[in-house]
Amino acid sequence: MxxxxxxxxxxxxxxxxxxxxxxxxxxxxxxxxxxxxxxxxxxxxxxxxxxxxxxxxxxxxxxxxxxxxxxxxxxxxxxxxxxxxxxxxxxxxxxxxxxxxxxxxxxxxxxxxxxxxxxxxxxxxxxxxxxxxxxxxxxxxxxxxxxxxxxxxxxxxxxxxxxxxxxxxxxxxxGESISGITYGTDGSGAKSLIVPNGGLRKGTAISPRSEPMLRELNSNGYDLYMDGPDIFNFTIKVVPEALGKILTKADVRKDEIDLFVFHQANAFMLDHLRKKLEIEDEKFIVSMSDIGNTVSSTIPIALSKLVEEDKLKPGMTVLLLGFGVGLSWGGMVVKWR
Ligand SMILES: CC(C)(COP(=O)(O)OP(=O)(O)OC[C@H]1O[C@@H](n2cnc3c(N)ncnc32)[C@H](O)[C@@H]1OP(=O)(O)O)[C@@H](O)C(=O)NCCC(=O)NCCS
Known part of the structure; x- marks a missing residue:
């Protein structure tokens, strides 16, 4: 195959x-x-x-x-x-x-x-x-x-x-290395993390006052706007559901996962997730203190650092889960080769 x-x-x-x-x-x-x-x-x-x-x-x-x-x-x-x-x-x-x-x-x-x-x-x-x-x-x-x-x-x-x-x-x-792929999308939360004046819908020249401007920031027209509590609530809701689906689809038990590498959003949120999901500290990767939330790059940077530090070795089973802007989420189980 x-x-x-x-x-x-x-x-x-x-x-x-x-x-x-x-x-x-x-x-x-x-x-x-x-x-x-x-x-x-x-x-x-x-x-x-x-x-x-x-x-x-x-x-x-x-x-x-x-x-x-x-x-x-x-x-x-x-x-x-x-x-x-x-x-x-x-x-x-x-x-x-x-x-x-x-x-x-x-x-x-x-x-x-x-x-x-x-x-x-x-x-x-x-x-x-x-x-x-x-x-x-x-x-x-x-x-x-x-x-x-x-x-x-x-x-x-x-x-x-x-x-x-x-x-x-x-x-x-x-044999199969990437399994249990699960996707999720909820565009009704698009406004929670957005560049309101980016793209064509609200071109900068004719841009009406955007949410960041309402927060009295000195907007340059392209400001990123984040509703932190909204993103937090969305994540706390969808991540546990997604985790369950990934494990079921991959036919793997939670205790068979060696490392959980989630999107590194911020440590406050990761800590809530880890406790809610009852994942052991040593299996749950928090790898962002020197780089912050690097959006689409957080998971591959964490993987690369784990390999560098010899903590991720061939034969290990890793669960990847990304979530955020969109709102969009997805994950999978990877047998590391
Ligand atoms: C951003 C986030 C950490 C703020 O946490 P919160 O508890 O909702 O924050 P609040 O606005 O209620 O503020 C609580 C306290 O933390 C402080 N605080 C909030 N954000 C802070 C930050 N980034 N740095 C330092 N202090 C912060 C506030 O000043 C406040 O302090 P006080 O208690 O002394 O008044 C939280 O909403 C969150 O994790 N959201 C998800 C955001 C995210 O991960 N985005 C990435 C998209 S994938």
Whole structure:
């Protein structure tokens, strides 16, 4: 049987760092300790002014190629998950194909999802490989939410960081590796995490006053707006249901999962989830203190760090679960090879 597996993962972080003391200096009502206690984040990386999704994704892919001796000529398809593309059109994945020297015979497409983007991209990659359309897919994630963040909005500045990742998904003869894929969508929550003036529906020039402006922020027209409590409530509701479905579909018991790698939204929320789901501390990954919430990149960065630290080894069973903007969620069980 043709099965898809994750064969390697790598990541890239931009150079500039935004620390809790940088934020506390601007907002003295939030101390360094308070930010870190509430979010579990101490520092985040911020893309340079002239650094965009394609630049970061290319850096992540080059690192992956170098570390795993992958020839770009062998890549047959690129999927990029981003909500901060270089342009509305063309697709950023097309620009990346050229920058990486991947053959013109390859496919390349963007998908526009945030915190669930990695698991959706993996689901698509599995479909492409197992249906025999291609023998490998380069799955990329890259987001520069910092470019949407109003510097006066401390609630989102504390949480989000920029990053990119690269994962190679390829054919494997050793049996099914990715199973239990479960998706979920509730667009009625679209307004809970949104760039209200982005896109065409409310073009900036004619933009009416948006929610961030009602919060009296000095809007530049592209501000990210987050209703934190709404996202919190959504997550607490859908994640336990999704977890149950993934386990049932994969025919795996919860105690057979070695590591739970959820979207790293913020430590406050992850802690609530872990307790609610009754998952042991040592199996539940919290890996965000030095990078923050990097949107579609949090899960692959956590996987890559676990491999680096020798905590994720072949034969282990990992449960991945992404959730957030959309609202959208999805997850799967991965037998690590
Ligand atoms: C953002 C979030 C952490 C705020 O938590 P909350 O308990 O709802 O926060 P509240 O606004 O009720 O504030 C409670 C206290 O925490 C403080 N606080 C809130 N956000 C904070 C932050 N980012 N850093 C430091 N302190 C924060 C408030 O100032 C308040 O302090 P006080 O008790 O001294 O007055 C929470 O709503 C959440 O986890 N939401 C999900 C957001 C998310 O993960 N988004 C990513 C999308 S995937």
């Amino acid at each position: 043709n099965s898809a597996k994750i064969s390697s993962v790598s990541y890239y972080l931009p150079e500039r760092i935004l620390s809790n003391s940088d934020i506390a200096e601007l907002f003295p009502e939030w101390s360094v300790e308070k930010i870190s206690a509430k979010t579990g984040i101490s520092t985040r990386h911020i893309a340079a002014t002239d650094e965009f999704a394609s630049d970061m994704a290319v850096n992540a892919a080059k690192k992956l190629f170098h570390e795993n001796k992958i020839d770009p000529n062998d890549i047959e398809y690129i999927i990029l998950s981003t909500q901060t593309p270089d342009y509305y059109l063309p697709s950023t994945a097309c620009i990346i194909q050229d920058k990486l020297g991947v053959p013109t015979s390859s496919g390349a497409t963007d998908i526009t999802l945030g915190c669930s983007g990695y698991v959706y991209a993996l689901g698509l990659a599995k479909g492409l490989v197992e249906s025999g359309q291609v023998s490998n897919v380069l799955v990329l994630t890259s987001d520069t939410y910092s470019k949407f963040i109003n510097e006066a909005d401390k609630s989102v500045r504390t949480i989000f960081g920029d990053a990119a990742t690269a994962t190679l998904v390829e054919l494997d003869a050793a």
